[in-house]
Amino acid sequence: MCGIVGILGSGDVADRLLDGLKRLEYRGYDSAGIATIDGGEIKRRRAEGKLVNLARKLAEEPLPGASGIAHTRWATHGAPTEDNAHPHIAGDVVIVHNGIIENFKPLRDELIADGRKFLSQTDTEVVAHLVAREVEKGSDLRQAVATVLPRLHGAFALAVMLKSEPDLLVGARLGAPLTVGYGEGENYLGSDALALAPLTQRIAYLEEGDWVAITRTAVEIYDRANDRVERPIVQSGASGQLIDKGNHRHFMLKEIHEQPVVVAQTLQSYLRPLEAQVALPDMEFDLAAIERVAIIACGTSSYVAMIGKYWIEQFARVPVEVDVASEYRYRDPVLTPNMLGLVISQSGETADTLAALRHLKVGGVTTAGIINVPTSSMAREVDLLLPTHAGPEIGVASTKAFTCQLAVMAALATNLARAKGKLSPEEEREIVRHLAEVPEAMSDALSRDEHIAGMAPRIAQARDVLYLGRGPDYPMALEGALKLKEISYIHAEGYASGEMKHGPIALIDDAVPLIVIAPSGPLFDKTVSNMHEAEARGAQVVLISDADGIAQAGENTIATIEMPKVHPLIAPLVYAVPVQLLAYHVAVAKGTDVDQPRNLAKSVTVE
Structure with a gap:
């Protein structure tokens, strides 16, 4: 841009x-x-x-x-x-x-x-x-x-x-x-x-x-x-001081380390701990009347959309479709009454997402936006603004904006579930409790920074890297691969772990690191089974899991990254940290321009 x-x-x-x-x-x-x-x-x-x-x-x-x-x-x-x-x-x-x-x-x-x-x-x-x-x-x-x-x-x-x-x-x-x-x-x-x-x-x-x-x-x-x-x-409220990196080597590293604070700030505007509720800003439409959700975004924000699909369908039992914004208008989507069109954008100016928003509005669709810049075009045009509070993000590769978007998505999914009568007060109390745990868990994850930096030179030698995840960790695998290729220029792909045997396993050899995102829980055994298939074919596995998961499956890996044990709802927010840090330290090991990688712009305002 x-x-x-x-x-x-x-x-x-x-x-x-x-x-x-x-x-x-x-x-x-x-x-x-x-x-x-x-x-x-x-x-x-x-x-x-x-x-x-x-x-x-x-x-x-x-x-x-x-x-x-x-x-x-x-x-x-x-x-x-x-x-x-x-x-x-x-x-x-x-x-x-x-x-x-x-x-x-x-x-x-x-x-x-x-x-x-x-x-x-x-x-x-x-x-x-x-x-x-x-x-x-x-x-x-x-x-x-x-x-x-x-x-x-x-x-x-x-x-x-x-x-x-x-x-x-x-x-x-x-x-x-x-x-x-x-x-x-x-x-x-x-x-x-x-x-x-x-x-x-x-x-x-x-x-x-x-x-x-x-x-x-x-x-x-x-x-x-x-x-x-x-x-x-x-x-404007914008600071007259140039934003600096503080004691950090790059803006991206600074912004990764800011996440516990900015996610806490974002959650504070949505959580009501005393009432054990999650609240949204006032809206001029009835959330209970929503029968279908279309989420539209680009790049990293599109992975927030994919995770949001898991959450909304699981909690609210409302069908969700996810589209990359650059394709949305051109497939002539079916717009229906009682549909919510949700756009996600850090800048609020992304051209494809803005065009999709206007397409929805022309079609008479109720719209909402998860947006970091409250004065942006999208923020001014949506029917319901769901602001994030990440602050200015300078590094081109999104980090803190991504996790703040996830926090708001969790709040939206919870509210929609309550409005649809699918969430008991006790279940909502549990969600509030788990969301309140996110900042501390992210701080714990950040303590692995030095350990991740130590393993990065080995990954930096690869020409290709594969990421695996299942359920909401599948979009996290896509996000990990995107981060790595954005700033290190290493070819990387993310896959749903069950898809490995449907083609990608042919790429596996001892020169291809395999990053497996697998918190212990109901999907852990399935993911680890796919991981073992890859190990049997020479894959160099890095397992990102909690202590229970590493004890069970970390024996034949080249490295492990231990995460705090967290509820599956908040795992994507916490596991974003090691994914970001690994990409960052690999890029530093390769000597690339971390904050301003080649050919990329922070906000894409042209189609």
Whole structure:
């Protein structure tokens, strides 16, 4: 997910623009750039790779100017080169862009036929030329942008400046977030509140289809019909301090170790220990009337959805379907009355999930969202917001957001079960007790950090790794495999343990580590039986289980990771910790970029 910062300041803005970009590094990017307007000229610096490269250029060639825009780019159209880095310039127009212009090819062909020359392979440069052409016809910047916007298909957030209007910054959004910041004699534009936090706490969120004209003293917002509108100014609450790693080597490790605290914070907003109940926020629909649930998510969040399916069907006896968001609309799903559409997203801006949510709403479906950013597009559009309290997650590979989502999913499953009359007060009391045990059990799991680090170099030598689990531990196997390949670049696959003999067992030899997630309990014997089949064929097994499970099945393994003995309900939250730590330490052993792995973005805001 690319990042945008724009400042109309009272002095030179390049340093503050660079600081804003640093606050957006967590999103993932592969090039960056800044442009200012100074003395009637557009001045620009761009660089491939990390912001340190851009900072070095700015130190060598400073950028004066009190008006500027900046960008971190995650490559879509065109390789991550300096020529393709933003900002892009066409004529007197300079522009930065998040998202994808889906119809850029016919627009580009039209512009080339009109004699315009392109210097990059990006879709963004098309927008710059379209605006520049309108300016050359006599339009001012506002008119030019308003004319061009209806021609753009896809998802975008734009920040545009014109050399001859240095006191004006124009922004627009469709399918990608954009935020206006209000200052004293200065005003700002940014991808989110975090980017603007050092500059201002007074912000307004542009709504879908809005565009905005910003000067140093005024902000004018227009809807897609070009009618002047007001959007509420709110306090962002985002910290003005750059988030740091503390004493940890990487943000990912810090965020893994934060989980007992943030999961406790999340559970505190849902558990009522004195009443022995699990509560949800107030809602305008009857949970008891829900007859079917569709859960839609991407990536790690989709594994939360899969675990949620086990829980909701087990406790509430309500049928659940789970879809990856990128496929949901395209299979033309059947939408029915008394259906709950549940979306899960850390950022609340994931493009595919947001599109699925809107598809549900058009179909008249009641919607809910498990979301970490309460001001995001999804959070504002769902009928019931179920917030997590993970705080900002900087590492691209999700950790604390995942476990907080699981905590909220457990609360939803419990409430739905009670509403459907499937849960006695005694059973709910037991659920509350077990959920309250999660933070302590996670802290216990974190005490295995050094032990897991010691075994990681052996796993780091593998080219392929398999993960096994059964029941709710099957999605945990998928999550473990995803974490490993995301940050260590080792090919990994997760399987339901009973599926091993249906094909994957052919991959087993003494060079393939097999990570088995098997807490003792009703499914333990079945999983261990499959594990023994793999061991008989040379598999190098790492068993993650509690003391009882390891005593029973750990004899022929190359390593074991002992977990506290916990109730099956909370096992996915607790067993997430060793899965995350193993991926982290393997990546460190391989020397990869743990927090910003190659080709990945924190939030995917394009399809």
